[in-house]
Amino acid sequence: MEVKSASPTQEIILEVENVSKSFPGVKALDNVSFNLRRGEVHALVGENGAGKSTLMKILSGVYQPDEGVIRYKGKPVTFSNVTQAREAGIAIIYQELNLIPHLSVAANIFIGREPLTRFGTLDEKKMNADAVAMLARLNVSLDPTIKLNQLPVSKQQMVEIAKAISFDSEVLIMDEPTSALTESEINELFRIIHTLRDHGVAIIYISHRLDELKHIVDRISILRDGRSISTDDYAAISMGEIVNRMVGRKLENKFPPKQNVPTTEKILEVRHITRAGILHDISFDLYRGEILGIAGLMGAGRSELGRAIFGADPIDGGEVIMNGHKFTLRSPADAIKAGIAYLSENRKEEGLAVKMTLAENVTMANVLEICRRFGVLSRSQEIEVTQRYVKSLNIRTPSLTQIVNNLSGGNQQKVVVAKWLFCDSKILIFDEPTRGIDVGTKYAIYELIGVLAREGRGVIMISSDLPEILGLTDRVLVLHEGRLAATLTTAQTTQEEILNYAAGVA
Amino acid sequence: MSKMPTEPIKKERPESTEKAGKSGLALDKFITFAAVIVLFTFFSITARNFFTMRSILSLALQTSTITLMGIGVTFVIITGGIDLSIGSVVAFSGTVAVIAARAGLPIWLSMLIGLSVGVVTGLLNGLMITRLKLPPFIATLGTMMVVRGIALTITNANAWPAPQNFGKLGNGTIFGLGPQFPGIPYPVLIMIAVAIIFGFILSRTRLGRYTYAIGSNQEAARLSGIKVNQVKMINYVFCGLLSALVGIILASRMATSQPNSATGYEMNAIASAVIGGTSLMGGVGTVGGTVIGSFIIGILTVGLTMAGANYFMQQIVIGLVVIGAVTVDQLRSRK
Secondary structure, eight states: OOOOOSOOOSOEEEEEEEEEEEETTEEEEEEEEEEEETTOEEEEEOOTTSSHHHHHHHHTTSSOOSEEEEEETTEEEOOSSHHHHHHHTEEEEOSSOOOOTTSBHHHHHTTTSOOBOTTSSBOHHHHHHHHHHHHHTTTOOOOTTSBGGGSOHHHHHHHHHHHHHTTTOSEEEEESTTTTOOHHHHHHHHHHHHHHHHTTOEEEEEOSOGGGGGGTOSEEEEEETTEEEEEEEGGGSOHHHHHHHHHTSOOOOSSOOOOOOOOSOEEEEEEEEEETTTEEEEEEEEETTOEEEEEEOTTSSHHHHHHHHHTSSOOSEEEEEETTEEEOOOSHHHHHHHTEEEEOSOIIIIIOOTTSBHHHHHTGGGGGGGBOGGGBBOHHHHHHHHHHHHHHTTOOOSOTTOBGGGSOHHHHHHHHHHHHHHTTOSEEEEESTTTTOOHHHHHHHHHHHHHHHHTTOEEEEEOSOHHHHHHHOSEEEEEETTEEEEEEEGGGOOHHHHHHHHHTOO | OOOOOOTTOOOOOOSSOOOOSSTTHHHHHHHHHHHHHHHHHHHHHHSTTTTSHHHHHHHHHHHHHHHHHHHHHHHHHHTTOOOOOHHHHHHHHHHHHHHHHHTTOOHHHHHHHHHHHHHHHHHHHHHHHHTSOOOHHHHHHHHHHHHHHHHHHHHTTOOEEOOTTTTHHHHOEESOBTBTOOOEEHHHHHHHHHHHHHHHHHHHBHHHHHHHHHHHOHHHHHHTTOOHHHHHHHHHHHHHHHHHHHHHHHHHHHTEEOTTTTTTHHHHHHHHHHHTTOOTTSSOOOHHHHHHHHHHHHHHHHHHHHTTOOHHHHHHHHHHHHHHHHHHHHHHHHO
């Protein structure tokens, strides 16, 4: 994996000079400069809100800069829309792929410029052949007639990359490309990135996963608070220094000191949970004050296990025991009543009603608590409750009636936590709690999880981030293909051991 | 909660410029309300006799039907659904009530039976949507055709006269002071009462809150322990019930069963909700907005009639108003 291209040419293909961009109330970019060489992979890192997205949107023609110059192949350019940028050879691949699920691979690659026959009908044959050729340039073989929604995300991403290079792109911007991929899929993606680089394509690579940069990156630029902080050869800068510059202060530890002390009192006993083809006879205990990690590869059934305990998906067998009572969890409503909370990995899709206000989201799972008789809401009580959680969780918001969609990712996560604290949940299941959240806010969330456990709750933390599992939990359950492969004590295990169990080789 | 550390949280900058979705709502309502006033003033000047107590009361009476249906369908639309069957339910429930009265049942009981027709059709719509997982458009389109067909079949498509006294609900008034002030028609009183009660339910009760939550994010609502199916069922029943109420009022006003009546009313009801700011995507809308929306349609209809424009002309104008209102809404939220 450690193959570095011998020498990216020194030719600068794209140069950003003193670019500024303001939105009402915010200066998103402040005098940012940065350059990109032909045939290099250039990482762009920074916390949420550092200005990465705005910069990328300017390069790809979505926004226009207020001040400053963008030079492409030596000439100043202004792109007034995405099409212009793409035709010039700058393409962007967003985290959320822009593909049409019901169309074929070939149709997606050539959408908007389909080859036609003499009679003006679609030339499917040529389109499919061209698609195969395009994918071959990435060393990927894929049936061009297969519908997009029948492919895994990793393959869809390859279709997106094929689409981008089919415009003869010379600059390719990738925004968090690995966030939905498994380990082996990531390696496949890196191979493709290498291929592209060796063909002289310049790649801007944006990622929150700093540890993966070492495999592919030639240079790294750091943004903070809308300003460019530095650009370095990747080999010349340490990981610690990168983080310090991103955060703007010394971040001594990625994880807070341990706050919770697990007790020996069982707060939850999970027995024989089974869901055909997905979960096989899983049993474990959770103790009061404990943080229990659930690790495993993608598709091992981590989220499914969390959702099963919460009653979110129907199961074929099994039960949970709390305080000596047996429950068959049929619905989230049952689980909530029993004191279980589930914080979904997809906050916006499953955790929040994003069109509603902060206060309405906080009380959503326990509206009864703020009701007078006959189900009549008490607005004043709602505000009072919300105020309390905004304060104790330090939620940054201009007002309690702010629409949740307008809050940052970290604050949205806290709103979800507040919702469950208001239900007085005894057991909290966090599913990928720090996905898409920046370094500084991650720390705050780790701290919060520690506090929750210290207060005598039981916390289950599902995570694909192994350092996070090792840094935070007391014990780890490792799942492999829907089965419980191992139960490990965190203090006595290693990343390698967990991975071996997860991969089924231990 | 114990004290949380305040130090490590960074200043956050929004990277996008998305505007608050709800902040403009108060203004939106003001604008639609202002539109009512402008329209009203306009017709008071251009159409003789528009600004008289008699015609104002008649306007309120005419508008009450679409307002009632609009309020019902607003609940359903906020959950992200739609109900196309309400026009047919109006005709069917009125017909059933008249048949029951003709069979010799007391008037009040006949009307109650008429209302129960709305409850039953609402339940059926709700069951198809929540249990069979049919798209609301399809389920209620089916109900619309079936219910209309039943009404036409049992009456042989004839209008049957209702017994005496059946007409009281639709034609009676209260607080009459002779010819100067003929009194407030019962249907107008019912409309006011329903608007207040259902407005309260939507904005101030748990059920209302759940209705918004489901429309805003159904999965998040379910995972918050909200009984999504149950709430949806109640909303479809409300919608059916209010339509049946309209059916009884109309049958009473005409003192006949009219299996062919109320064709296309569902579209006017949906239009009044949409003009009033209800989003067909769900999660957004108010009873107050729908009342204003229905009065915009009502004033246009009555005003244009009195100003001498024919029915076809009215259709054109109302259609343009629907498109215009939603366009304004879109432009505002895009900014």
